[in-house]
Amino acid sequence: MSAGRAADGEPAIQARGLVKRYGRITAVDHVDLTVSRGDVYGYLGPNGAGKTTTLRMALGLITPDAGTVKLFGRDPLSEGVSALDGVAGFVEAPRFYPYLTGRANLELVAALDGGDAAGRIDGALDTVELADRARDKVGGYSHGMRQRLGFAGALLRDPRLLILDEPATGLDPGGMRDMRRLIRRLADQGMTVLLSSHLMGEVEELCDRVVIISSGRVRYEGALADLIATTSGRYELRTTDDDRAAAIARAQRGIEDTTHDARGLSFTAEEPAAAALSIALGEAGIGIAALVPRTATLEELFFRLTEEAAVAPASGGDPDPAPIVEQEVRA
Amino acid sequence: MSAVTAPRIGRGRRAAGRPGVGTVYCWELRKLRAQKRTYLGLGAAMLVPLIFIVALVSSSGGPDEVPFGRFVRETGLAIPLVGLLFSSIWLFPLIASLVAGDIVASEDNHGTLKTILTRSTERWQIFVAKLLATLTYTFAALALFVGIGLVIGGLIWGFDPLPSLTGTTIPTGRAILLIGAAALAYSVPLMAIGSIAFLLSTITHNSAGAVVGTLILSFTMQLLAVISGLDFMRPYLLSEQFDSWQGLLREPTDWAPIGHAAWLSACYAVPALGWAFVAFLRRDVAG
Numbered sequence: 216m217s218a219g220r221a222a223d224g225e226p227a228i229q230a231r232g233l234v235k236r237y238g239r240i241t242a243v244d245h246v247d248l249t250v251s252r253g254d255v256y257g258y259l260g261p262n263g264a265g266k267t268t269t270l271r272m273a274l275g276l277i278t279p280d281a282g283t284v285k286l287f288g289r290d291p292l293s294e295g296v297s298a299l300d301g302v303a304g305f306v307e308a309p310r311f312y313p314y315l316t317g318r319a320n321l322e323l324v325a326a327l328d329g330g331d332a333a334g335r336i337d338g339a340l341d342t343v344e345l346a347d348r349a350r351d352k353v354g355g356y357s358h359g360m361r362q363r364l365g366f367a368g369a370l371l372r373d374p375r376l377l378i379l380d381e382p383a384t385g386l387d388p389g390g391m392r393d394m395r396r397l398i399r400r401l402a403d404q405g406m407t408v409l410l411s412s413h414l415m416g417e418v419e420e421l422c423d424r425v426v427i428i429s430s431g432r433v434r435y436e437g438a439l440a441d442l443i444a445t446t447s448g449r450y451e452l453r454t455t456d457d458d459r460a461a462a463i464a465r466a467q468r469g470i471e472d473t474t475h476d477a478r479g480l481s482f483t484a485e486e487p488a489a490a491a492l493s494i495a496l497g498e499a500g501i502g503i504a505a506l507v508p509r510t511a512t513l514e515e516l517f518f519r520l521t522e523e524a525a526v527a528p529a530s531g532g533d534p535d536p537a538p539i540v541e542q543e544v545r546a
Numbered sequence: 547m548s549a550v551t552a553p554r555i556g557r558g559r560r561a562a563g564r565p566g567v568g569t570v571y572c573w574e575l576r577k578l579r580a581q582k583r584t585y586l587g588l589g590a591a592m593l594v595p596l597i598f599i600v601a602l603v604s605s606s607g608g609p610d611e612v613p614f615g616r617f618v619r620e621t622g623l624a625i626p627l628v629g630l631l632f633s634s635i636w637l638f639p640l641i642a643s644l645v646a647g648d649i650v651a652s653e654d655n656h657g658t659l660k661t662i663l664t665r666s667t668e669r670w671q672i673f674v675a676k677l678l679a680t681l682t683y684t685f686a687a688l689a690l691f692v693g694i695g696l697v698i699g700g701l702i703w704g705f706d707p708l709p710s711l712t713g714t715t716i717p718t719g720r721a722i723l724l725i726g727a728a729a730l731a732y733s734v735p736l737m738a739i740g741s742i743a744f745l746l747s748t749i750t751h752n753s754a755g756a757v758v759g760t761l762i763l764s765f766t767m768q769l770l771a772v773i774s775g776l777d778f779m780r781p782y783l784l785s786e787q788f789d790s791w792q793g794l795l796r797e798p799t800d801w802a803p804i805g806h807a808a809w810l811s812a813c814y815a816v817p818a819l820g821w822a823f824v825a826f827l828r829r830d831v832a833g
Contacts, residue, residue, distance in 0.1 A: 274664050277830035296666050304664075310657035314580045323573050327665035330563040368661070 225288030226251050227376045227407040228273060232282035235268050235431075242268045244431035245282070250409055250424075252375075255402045257422035257439065258411040261521055265431040266411050270306045270380055273409075275299065286376065304378030304409070308385075309365020313354030317345055317364050320353055324368050332371045339367035342397070358385030366394070377401065380411045395421060415514040425513075429521040442516055449509045450489055453479035455502035463499055467492050479505075567671050567678075574649075574679035583648060584683065587641040591687040594637055595629050595695035599702065613711055613792060618699075621706040623721050625699025626692040627795070630732055633691065634788035638732075639739050639764040640757075641687045646680045646743035647756030650826070654751040660831050673826045677744060677819070684740050685733055692729045696722070714797045728791035731804050734811045735787035739764060741815035745822040748829075781806065784814050 228250035235243040243265040250256045260266045271277045273284050275291030275298065283290060289298035311320040318336065325332035340346040343363035353361065362385050369377060379398070383391045391414075398421055402408050412418050418425060419439065426436040435442060454460040461475040469488025474481045484492065489506070496503055511519070578584045602608060602618055609615035612631050617624040653659040662672060708721035716724065742763060746756035767785040770776050780786050790807035793800035 271832065276660055276663060277832060295668050299664060306660060310661050312577060312658055324661065324665055326569050326573055327565055327662055327667045329565040329666050
């Protein structure tokens with residue numbers, strides 16, 4: 216690869232051992248993450264987990280105390296803004312000059328981008344449906360309009376990697392839906408997206424890989440489907456005779472943790488054991504109304520991973536627990 | 547937001563056509579033009595000489611104790627020069643610090659610094675453009691101040707030749723040129739004041755703090771200058787360099803105070819700007 220250009224095979228983002236401290240607080244603690252080209256990558260964590268600090272380091276806004284972050288193989292710290300070629304987005308809320316119009320703000324950032332960015336202004340305004348308000352000063356914009364203007368500003372850079380920090384904040388439900396559709400469409404066209412969000416449904420809908428961070432440390436990094444699959448094995452069952460079904464289930468090999476309430480039965484089993492149970496119920500003349508495998512939602516997994524990390528010091532555990540890797544979660 | 551009109555993804559390469567300092571500078575000027583604060587400073591630079599002229603018209607007294615004060619009703623050419631003497635106390639330090647103290651800090655406070663630092667412009671380019679815009683504004687205010695005083699004063703009291711500080715008479719044309727040169731000489735310590743405000747703006751991230759801090763520093767130097775026991779400090783105080791232009795209005799020209807003001811102003815401005823430059827390049831932008 217030439218020194219001045221991004222290598223074609225490099226990941227869109229590769230962070231290794233990133234550390235950022237503010238006094239005695241370690242905001243980001245040896246974070247590794249790899250966002251491959253074409254990923255729609257969810258970045259999850261509670262407030263103060265270190266998400267935004269990581270994104271700032273990725274964009275070269277702050278200097279890590281240790282570790283490196285590269286965008287398409289280029290380091291923003293050593294290579295300056297040339298490392299941001301093909302990269303766009305915003306950290307926290309997008310900020311613009313309130314005394315300038317929306318269009319003037321886009322003209323300004325386009326001027327700072329150079330190239331043919333200015334020629335994309337009209338298209339970007341149309342995309343975010345702000346063309347009608349483009350001549351109004353940003354000081355009069357709602358929060359949602361500023362978010363959309365931030366999205367437009369990002370699109371001016373013709374990015375291959377889009378870094379979005381809570382992009383749905385301030386948008387109404389329709390705006391959130393349209394924003395998700397836009398991200399999906401951009402991803403379908405090959406754009407890599409790093410999406411930091413508190414909206415688990417949004418992440419589940421859009422992202423194929425996720426990293427979950429808590430107290431500055433990575434708790435999980437990997438495929439979203441793999442994370443959700445770690446919780447498989449729980450089933451919900453409704454039958455024509457739940458009392459008898461419960462008795463049969465408790466006697467069946469491989470069926471564990473059977474509970475029974477007014478909604479039906481719930482148990483844990485491997486797939487063959489669940490199949491054997493259904494046969495046993497049929498032989499007993501019990502009709503199966505529903506047998507549904509139940510997986511945890513991303514939200515449940517998120518709380519499980521982040522709250523486990525949060526309570527570990529209080530329970531006398533390791534005050535600085537090691538990150539949970541994909542394989543450990545699977546186990 | 548329209549999901550249907552999503553733009554086509556490009557290659558994202560941007561090596562060609564990166565903006566230069568000139569582009570950033572033009573946008574810094576455009577931002578200044580769009581802010582009310584800018585017009586406060588420029589308005590003050592226009593209003594103060596007008597108030598001075600109105601006061602002279604409406605009364606019989608005059609500032610006889612200051613250089614050129616005795617000539618303010620003899621020739622309008624004396625008006626801007628007397629104005630410069632008075633305005634060095636607070637007006638121009640305030641005008642200079644109003645923008646220089648704000649130009650970085652306000653971007654920090656509004657979070658727009660991160661907006662412009664994540665585009666295709668290097669930090670040093672933004673720093674230089676902001677500095678040039680600050681100096682442009684300061685010089686524009688000074689030019690307005692001198693120009694208004696000269697034109698309105700001349701219209702009222704005429705453009706007669708100007709008596710020099712050594713008793714000779716300077717012809718009108720040469721006097722106007724020397725007034726322009728005096729404004730240039732005056733701008734040198736003013737730029738140093740602006741550089742200090744620029745530094746405070748960069749390192750404090752607080753517009754009001756930077757403006758007030760610069761004014762306090764300016765007033766402190768003026769205070770030190772009038773304490774008799776501290777006379778040895780006077781040649782090294784920035785506030786004392788605002789009178790160096792008077793050397794131009796002596797015959798022959800006395801270059802010594804102008805040269806002294808130049809190097810002393812540099813002694814204040816260069817470290818301040820160097821510190822600000824390093825701080826701006828290395829700083830974490832967390833806002």
